[in-house]
Amino acid sequence: MHVDLSQDDTLEFPDLPHRRRDRTSSSMDSGELEVGKEFSNKDSFLGVVKQYSIMNGVNYKVVKSKSDKFKAKCVVQDGTCSWKIMASLRKKTGLWEIKKYKGPYTCVAGVSQDHPKMDSDMLATLILPTVKADPRTLVPVLIANIHGQLRYILSYRKAWIAK
Template sequence: MHNVDLSADDALEFPNLPHRTRDHTSSLLDSSEFEVGKEFSNKDSFLGALKQHSINNGVNYHVVKSKSDKFKANCAVQDGSCSWKIYASLRKRTGLWEIKKYKGLHTCAAGISQDHPKMDSVMLASLILPTVKANPRTSKHLNCQYSESNGWCQVLERYVPGCITDFQTEPAYYNDRFLRGCQVFKRIFWSFKQCRDAFAYCKPLVQIDRTFMYGRYTHRLLLAVAQDGSGRILPIAFAITPGESADDWDFFLSRLRMHVCPQLDICVISDRGTGILTAIER
């Protein structure tokens, strides 16, 4: 492997060495191993490939320096057990980003099984964009479970006494390819203790409904409400699901029965959708 003088970042020495490879695309799905001399069309292309490499291998890195013309990162494990590092910079004469120094293969023992910190919205958008361009009507979408989402549930349970949450994820795939270290958000259920306590004084009647969530979200918001003695509406449970399938309604209604209204003789009011009826039969 060619040794490079890091002080000569912008020199165009040895342009025809056989180890030099070019990547003139900004594809984030290039899983090939990095090497000194590998080039990328721009910084975003380099960072995308670096993130994808980290996600696929269940490892992480810490950014030491990130400027318009330089980037340096070390292994995120800071106990000295791993010497992985990478350095890349812009070559002004070519306009390409090149890996100038690379010490590959993480030797740290810590792996990332889910909620990879590098799976951010930019990465997701870059993964989804080729599919959308190929078929604008595609219904396939990729939603990553950010650690903040799970953290939101933990905050609710910690700072809202008695709040119940149930968070479900599933493995992530892209073009039938398993994305190691990433979990897809699937469904979430939550209910507040104050609502459950108040339900004990309501009529034994529960109305279940759903509404569409617009904007960047395509999931449904499912909710259960009750009526108090004065006829006022009391929300008692909520869920966000990918749709209104029997499994989605089963997820919501089973937790509604478990956490909110375990008593018998509850009257359920709904629009008698197929998914709701199937879930109630279960």
């Protein structure tokens, strides 16, 4: 079976948790992270940051991750890229908020096809609705679906293992 990855709009994921609009955030709609964006919980925030990093080729390292704070910055620390993000839990509202953000990502190092943030948890969340609807869904179809959503070409191996 041949899957044409250039047909972005032919395959869609219904009800993707990472694509659903967070009740207080439209980060994915604008394609950019920004100070003041709020998220219902830490997982929601982390999902958006991961998805942003995959869609934009950002490779970041986590500097701090606690129950009420998160900080990450570009993995390359040679002064050429100053990308960083910091968010914390606002106790008054119970929401996570981006407190500091320096972007966009300007690192020339880039990220290989095998993006480190496309981990098994993220993949499982992305493909679960499709595989539940039809467990016989072929791996190339899953790859095309991920590409349609994230503009990211998933390796066959990662897709097969996730399935």
